[in-house]
Amino acid sequence: MSTLSSFMSHKISVKSLPHCGMKLIRTCIVVVFFYLLGSSNHNPGSSTEEVTRGVAVEKLDSVKKWGINTYKCTRQMFSERFGRGSRTVDLELEAQIDVLRDTKSKYEQILRLATALIDHFQSMVQTQQVLGDTFTDLSQKSPELQDEFGYNAETQKLLCKNGEALLGAISFFVSSVNTLVNKTMEDTLLTIKHYENARLEFDAYRSDLEELSLGPRDAAAVVRIDMAQQEYQIHRDKYERLRSDVTIKLKFLEENKVKVMHKQLLLFHNAISAYFAGNQQQLEQTLIQFNVKLQPPGSQKPSWLEEQ
Template sequence: MEESNISLEAMDQQFDGGAPPTGYYPPTAAPSLHRAPLREVRPLSVDQVLDQTEEDMTPASARNKPVRSVEVQQKIANLKVWSINTYKCSKQVLNEKLGRTTKTVDPDMEKKIETLLDTQSKYNRILTLAKSLNTHMYNLLQTQRSLAELFSELSFKQPGLQTSFTTSANTQKSLIKNGDKLLSAIRFFIDSLDTLVNKTIQDTVLTVKQYQSARVQFDAYRNENEQQALQSPTMGCTPNGAGVSSPATGTIPNSASDNNLEQHKSRFELLHRDVDIKLKLLDENKLKVMTRQLSLLEAAMASFMSGNAEELDSVIKEFKVKVTEPVPPSFLELR
């Protein structure tokens, strides 16, 4: 009886605490159902929104602001310098063609540059003809291969002409074998000449172009300084007798103009030395490469035309030419 009374009292206490009479016993600490009142939301003004947007900016973007402005200013300054140099150089070139100004001329250097450009043109022509020879030789070998296959086939189908067809097929195969060696020698000659023309000579030509551009810039600033020196006596004077440049003429102060002239003069002299050195190295390299490659082409052609297979083999071994299966020439070979 006492146990039943205790259980009834416990059930009454649970029902008084708000637990549903479903046999489910909730935990002793029930969750609170009390909610805080909603906070009143007021719209922000335009100024407050802008201030909050500026505060929400990340530090990285905030730091990039002055950096970007400096980059823009630097680009504008570079564009301004480039525009001034382009105008002066264009004016100098036009005046040179019209005979209105003088230019710096080195007769020995100009003769060497002219020889270099003529050599480049002639070597490009040799390279084009060598590629054409490679294409024709490849087509000839393909024709001989077709003939050899056809002769071999007919030697089995026509017993009366078996000996003649077999001999002709063997002759074509021998010519094909020697032709592959000659074609490899021609390809070796083309690769070496292509390196000489499109890399070594072209590098020297690019340096020559830089030298000519530096010469034009130097002459442009030199002639400008000379004109300013001629116009300086006509410039206005202050009461103390000091010369003053007129804002309308836009003349550059002598110190800045002299600095620009010295910079372009130093660059011109440096490129002059570079061109002289590269021309000497090019002559040495050209002599070495062309002597070897011309000897290879001459010996290979002579051995092939005379039918001397042993001599052709010795030429291929001497120049260390790798004989491979002929590859169809690209359509760019004749360009």
């Protein structure tokens, strides 16, 4: 039991209900039904039905096994929930997972804001486009205000041109951060979900083994303890493998995040600085530097003015 006790060093009681809780309760009820059905099928029947029953029994056995597993996990979950059970905690890893979830939430906020910025900015550029045309028209039809309308028309047209370039840069930023958040981070969070399920399973079989170890040691009990020890080892291996997977993925994700965000935040800053400093040349150079390709004019959504 030295393996078990070394693992118990991090056990703490918690009151948080894991994400899979309600689903487990529902499936547990279904499983009990199948379990009872499976038990009744073990009664000896007529010899002609035995082959068919053999296949059915095999299938029901796997359902029974799954049902027992689900029952154990649900019991463990409730024990943790009501502060009676104990859970295995890797403090460092859980802190890293919390940081990842927090970072993802903050990057999602940046994505929402940058997307809103694109929308408002695009509407502004479209308005400037029409404003430029109106100023040009008035410049031609108002001899006494020709110059005033004229230079306003020129300014609006130049802003439109630069605006399209900035829109391209912000769209590229949004697209890259979106891939980081909704593909790369999401993939790691899926592994984390598997890891958290494996942790619950492992704790369920660990509790089982602990309970049996504290009971009387007759022949039947020793067999049950041996079986429980085997189950414990299987689930401990699975838990450790997934913990290792999560650790590696978190490390690579962190490196990837810093690399992607360093590049994207630099692009975002340089493009915005160039645009709002009226530096058309620097804006164009930024787009070339970060390999941002502008969308052809026709591929954009229709102007809000056209939609009216």
